[in-house]
Amino acid sequence: MSKMLEEIRQQPAALERTFRAELRSIEKLKKHFTARRPKFIILSARGTSDNAAQFGRYLLEIATGIPVSLAAPSIVTLYGAPVAYSEDTLVIAISQSGESTDTNLVLERAKAAGAFTIGITNEPESSLAKMAGHAFLVRAGREKSVAATKTYTGQLLAMYLIAYALGAPIDLDALRQLPEWANAALSLYPQVAERAIRYRFMEHAVVVGRGLNYANALEFALKMMETSYVVAERFSSADFLHGPIAMVEAAFPVFLFTPPGVTWPSMQELLSKLTGLGAETLLITDQSNKAAAALQSSRPIVIPAKLASKKALPEELYTPIPYVIPAQMFAACLAAEKGLNPDQPRTLSKVTQTL
Numbered sequence: 001m002s003k004m005l006e007e008i009r010q011q012p013a014a015l016e017r018t019f020r021a022e023l024r025s026i027e028k029l030k031k032h033f034t035a036r037r038p039k040f041i042i043l044s045a046r047g048t049s050d051n052a053a054q055f056g057r058y059l060l061e062i063a064t065g066i067p068v069s070l071a072a073p074s075i076v077t078l079y080g081a082p083v084a085y086s087e088d089t090l091v092i093a094i095s096q097s098g099e100s101t102d103t104n105l106v107l108e109r110a111k112a113a114g115a116f117t118i119g120i121t122n123e124p125e126s127s128l129a130k131m132a133g134h135a136f137l138v139r140a141g142r143e144k145s146v147a148a149t150k151t152y153t154g155q156l157l158a159m160y161l162i163a164y165a166l167g168a169p170i171d172l173d174a175l176r177q178l179p180e181w182a183n184a185a186l187s188l189y190p191q192v193a194e195r196a197i198r199y200r201f202m203e204h205a206v207v208v209g210r211g212l213n214y215a216n217a218l219e220f221a222l223k224m225m226e227t228s229y230v231v232a233e234r235f236s237s238a239d240f241l242h243g244p245i246a247m248v249e250a251a252f253p254v255f256l257f258t259p260p261g262v263t264w265p266s267m268q269e270l271l272s273k274l275t276g277l278g279a280e281t282l283l284i285t286d287q288s289n290k291a292a293a294a295l296q297s298s299r300p301i302v303i304p305a306k307l308a309s310k311k312a313l314p315e316e317l318y319t320p321i322p323y324v325i326p327a328q329m330f331a332a333c334l335a336a337e338k339g340l341n342p343d344q345p346r347t348l349s350k351v352t353q354t355l
Helices: 004-009 011-035 045-065 099-114 127-130 150-166 171-178 178-186 190-199 211-228 237-241 265-276 320-337
Strands: 040-045 067-072 087-096 115-119 134-136 204-209 230-238 255-258 280-286 299-303
Touching: 004 011, 004 320, 011 134, 011 150, 011 171, 011 178, 040 099, 045 067, 045 087, 045 150, 045 211, 087 150, 099 115, 099 127, 115 127, 115 150, 115 265, 127 134, 127 280, 134 150, 150 171, 150 237, 171 178, 178 299, 178 320, 190 299, 190 320, 204 211, 204 237, 204 320, 211 320, 230 237, 237 265, 255 265, 255 320, 265 280, 280 320, 299 320
Parallel strands: 040 067, 040 087, 087 115, 115 134, 204 230, 204 255, 255 280, 280 299
Antiparallel strands: none
């Protein structure tokens, strides 16, 4: 078994450790934000961590109403442009290793300008953990596979907890259930492995998600590119309909994240168009979306749990972590089908330092 698959299976335990260890710290952070709520949030990351930041952008704006932007680190590292950070700005840097040079430089400049800073990392002794005003530790254990999996879901959990600290009505009991829901997703391994056989010779694909699962579309495509060298484009359903759908022809592979809630009607519309074009579609959904789960022609991978939110928040709020797990398993299984080692993709290393 690859290290990637081993680490995918470690996610329920990693999520539970992270939640338990960080809860007290998050309560302290909540008191801080009650007294000094930021007016603007900036997220800085690269690679898989940048996909987690995309999730954070959607989650934080939806749940808190605070404007959120993704930093472009080269504005600082290449152009040396002074950015007017202020005391009412929250800057969050996300890095698995905590040693991403450009991400850390953004945080350093923001901290020097008086912004409140948070670092999210898996390495407690890293430069990021030491530099940030508040360090959020993803307790995933050492990740040996180059393809990040358990650190990604840990970063998503960190975003939920930060949203809670900012006053969002995040249900902590629902977050406590995430390890259980992750286990439910892991139970689909035999089905996912069987699906991967069909795609052994795939060279091109598209992955589509929207809203809170758009980040998962980015991450799923990245994993297929990293581990199986598939040219995988990634889009929101809205952007895909604005032009890229023209590339789809009969048997073209399209993977879709289809949770219940406000994003389902647009995903359903897209799915109808893809079916008419004869595309090869595969859905990731859960029992909450009965309509998607019933679409046998699209070979749905259905997580055996109902993940819909019960509070005054989007129905699909808690789906991203369980939903990405079948995608991670698919990427690992596809690499194996292609005779590739997902743990050591060519030309890649675990820590990437860029300026």
